[in-house]
Amino acid sequence: MEVEQLKKEVKNPRDPISKTGKEIKDYVEAQDLSEKELLRMEVEQLKKEVKNPRDPISKTGKEIKDYVEAQSGTDPLLKGIPEDKNPFKEKGTCVIS
Numbered sequence: 731m732e733v734e735q736l737k738k739e740v741k742n743p744r745d746p747i748s749k750t751g752k753e754i755k756d757y758v759e760a761q762d763l764s765e766k767e768l769l770r771m772e773v774e775q776l777k778k779e780v781k782n783p784r785d786p787i788s789k790t791g792k793e794i795k796d797y798v799e800a801q802s803g804t805d806p807l808l809k810g811i812p813e814d815k816n817p818f819k820e821k822g823t824c825v826i827s
Contacts, residue, residue, distance in 0.1 A: 763771070802808050813819060
């Protein structure tokens, strides 16, 4: 497969958030490589990424929505925390006169 075709199949080939220590080291070492070697490494990475299974957002979005709705009854941000179990409740008041 050509580089451009692989790039089309993989939306974000270089996601900086998912970099691990090894990937960062590889990136630093890649600065010293020739353009041909860099392209070869990129093609190898794209080949790995294109094998990852992907689901359409119409399916995953519905699953996330269903999960959030199912968990909403126990979510303290939506339901609130009972006063007797609230660890941040004021223990007493302080009056400065």
